[in-house]
Amino acid sequence: MIRPPSVLTIALLLAATAPVFPQSARVSIDAGKVVSTINPWLYGINTARWDESLFPGPTSEMVLSADRDAIEKIKASGITLLKYPGGNDADHYVWNSKANNASEMDTDEYIALCRAVGAEPFITINFNEPPELAAAWVKYCNLEKGYNVKLWEVGDEQWGTWARGHVPPEQYAKKYIRFVKAMRAVDPTIKVATNVPLGPHPENWAERVLKAADDYIDMITFTYFPQPTGKENDDTLMTTVGKYRELYSQLRKDIERAAGPEKAASILHINVGYNSVSHSPGPQTIQIINALWTADMLGSMAELGTDIACFWALHNFYPPRGGDYGYLSSEGNNTRRFSYYVFPMLAEHLRGQTIKATGDNAAVSTYASRLGKKLSLILINKSRKTSTNVELQLAGFKPRPQARVWVLDEKRKNSRLPDLKNVSDSFSLKIPPYSVTALEMIDQDSVIPPRDIAPLATPSASSFSTIGPHFKPASATDGKLYTRWNSAAWTKSNGQEEQWFQLSWKTPQMIKHVKITWGETYAVQYQLKASADGKKWATIREVKNGSGGIDECEIPPIAARYLRIDGKTGARGISAYSIREIGVYEE
Numbered sequence: 200m201i202r203p204p205s206v207l208t209i210a211l212l213l214a215a216t217a218p219v220f221p222q223s224a225r226v227s228i229d230a231g232k233v234v235s236t237i238n239p240w241l242y243g244i245n246t247a248r249w250d251e252s253l254f255p256g257p258t259s260e261m262v263l264s265a266d267r268d269a270i271e272k273i274k275a276s277g278i279t280l281l282k283y284p285g286g287n288d289a290d291h292y293v294w295n296s297k298a299n300n301a302s303e304m305d306t307d308e309y310i311a312l313c314r315a316v317g318a319e320p321f322i323t324i325n326f327n328e329p330p331e332l333a334a335a336w337v338k339y340c341n342l343e344k345g346y347n348v349k350l351w352e353v354g355d356e357q358w359g360t361w362a363r364g365h366v367p368p369e370q371y372a373k374k375y376i377r378f379v380k381a382m383r384a385v386d387p388t389i390k391v392a393t394n395v396p397l398g399p400h401p402e403n404w405a406e407r408v409l410k411a412a413d414d415y416i417d418m419i420t421f422t423y424f425p426q427p428t429g430k431e432n433d434d435t436l437m438t439t440v441g442k443y444r445e446l447y448s449q450l451r452k453d454i455e456r457a458a459g460p461e462k463a464a465s466i467l468h469i470n471v472g473y474n475s476v477s478h479s480p481g482p483q484t485i486q487i488i489n490a491l492w493t494a495d496m497l498g499s500m501a502e503l504g505t506d507i508a509c510f511w512a513l514h515n516f517y518p519p520r521g522g523d524y525g526y527l528s529s530e531g532n533n534t535r536r537f538s539y540y541v542f543p544m545l546a547e548h549l550r551g552q553t554i555k556a557t558g559d560n561a562a563v564s565t566y567a568s569r570l571g572k573k574l575s576l577i578l579i580n581k582s583r584k585t586s587t588n589v590e591l592q593l594a595g596f597k598p599r600p601q602a603r604v605w606v607l608d609e610k611r612k613n614s615r616l617p618d619l620k621n622v623s624d625s626f627s628l629k630i631p632p633y634s635v636t637a638l639e640m641i642d643q644d645s646v647i648p649p650r651d652i653a654p655l656a657t658p659s660a661s662s663f664s665t666i667g668p669h670f671k672p673a674s675a676t677d678g679k680l681y682t683r684w685n686s687a688a689w690t691k692s693n694g695q696e697e698q699w700f701q702l703s704w705k706t707p708q709m710i711k712h713v714k715i716t717w718g719e720t721y722a723v724q725y726q727l728k729a730s731a732d733g734k735k736w737a738t739i740r741e742v743k744n745g746s747g748g749i750d751e752c753e754i755p756p757i758a759a760r761y762l763r764i765d766g767k768t769g770a771r772g773i774s775a776y777s778i779r780e781i782g783v784y785e786e
Contacts, residue, residue, distance in 0.1 A: 554569050
């Protein structure tokens with residue numbers, strides 16, 4: 200799986216030694232100053248028709264052949280948009296050719312993937328084929344199949360002399376207009392994009408195409424791969440985010456000058472492909488530094504108002520330099536790369552509107568967003584070896600004293616940390632070296648629903664059924680009602696047996712409320728017990744005539760590291776006890 204040579208590369212002055220940063224930083228957040236509104240499609244990624252791992256069989260067998268592990272991980276990453284069919288290869292791909300390999304991902308499989316992970320589809324059509332072929336693709340997707348694909352791009356990087364079908368700007372614009380007319384004739388509601396270079400171009404491509412095809416451009420796409428192949432450098436990589444900000448700001452000015460303010464304001468801006476190196480990635484792409492750069496890019500794009508961004512890529516191993524563009528590995532294991540963990544972190548904590556954030560230490564990038572009564576910060580520590588103490592000043596927002604914290608570094612993969620309890624309009628926290636930290640604060644006037652701490656615990660049980668794939672204890676805390684813990688099967692079909700289910704935390708938790716959603720079978724008689732050490736147990740509730748369904752109880756607040764359901768008698772069935780989900784809520 201290879202991305203062909205392409206894209207603008209930025210010449211970098213490679214530093215001989217790592218920069219020295221101060222070990223403290225001051226950051227000011229003004230919640231009253233909105234910088235931009237974050238488009239939910241910012242968290243997009245490229246996927247490719249040549250990715251044979253996702254649906255290795257023919258379309259008729261896609262349910263049987265689908266890589267469920269990859270699909271589950273894509274969904275869990277928070278990706279909101281999937282672009283297809285893959286980089287420069289889009290200008291070689293004929294979507295309905297009978298010669299296409301059945302093991303590759305076709306249109307139906309691609310849409311199935313989008314729907315499975317909850318992502319918006321975005322398709323690039325082949326500039327080297329007749330416009331009628333593109334129109335037929337729109338017709339197939341939106342009229343015949345009802346896929347409702349609204350985002351389309353005409354060709355990939357046609358401004359590059361390496362691109363198949365490259366022609367001068369006006370000639371490209373003339374053909375581009377033919378494509379748009381043919382596609383809109385099928386579905387006038389679609390949006391169509393043209394791709395332009397980010398930065399100076401010898402043919403002044405962007406301005407000439409915009410002037411020649413003004414009325415037919417709904418979206419502008421561009422790419423950003425800043426480091427030349429073989430020249431990756433950790434110490435200078437992070438400086439390329441600043442270069443992106445300069446180039447993007449200049450592009451917006453160029454668009455407004457060429458198209459006029461009114462038209463420019465209506466155009467969507469899309470970074471349709473970005474990663475740290477232009478070609479043949481080395482080990483840097485699978486190291487923590489790539490995750491830091493990706494987080495910094497996403498934060499900058501959110502602030503700058505980039506509407507859509509498409510990371511390169513979902514799968515894309517590229518030998519022999521030892522790197523991998525993919526945020527999941529391509530060898531079949533779907534190993535999550537460091538860059539993978541950036542997406543669930545930022546998709547959850549950088550939403551709504553970005554607000555003004557300023558700092559005095561170049562080693563720390565800070566991005567702030569507000570959604571309702573929630574204020575979230577993303578703090579990126581670019582210092583390789585030293586932790587940084589960050590002093591935070593908040594204006595226009597009065598937080599509750601407790602905030603939630605997550606961290607991504609070499610050892611922790613978007614891990615939840617103990618809550619920060621010193622939060623006010625002026626407070627501090629220490630962020631580890633080479634890390635991304637997310638901090639979530641709630642307005643002090645908010646009524647906060649109790650937090651479910653069951654997913655933070657380690658579940659265990661006296662037994663579990665082995666006749667199904669989802670019957671282990673962890674299935675009772677995975678947030679999915681279609682999975683469940685079942686006790687061992689066929690022990691006693693009359694339910695006259697004792698079994699237990701237990702949750703354990705690393706530190707004591709203050710427990711006030713327990714909610715059990717039973718499965719097809721349930722505990723008829725059971726005791727709910729708590730313990731500080733796993734040895735001495737206190738019975739906090741006893742049920743003698745349980746009837747299944749949803750079983751909730753309020754208890755006097757109790758500090759415990761262990762919570763156990765001791766089942767004395769279960770319901771009649773293959774397994775005497777079954778729990779779809781258990782929720783445990785703090786005081």
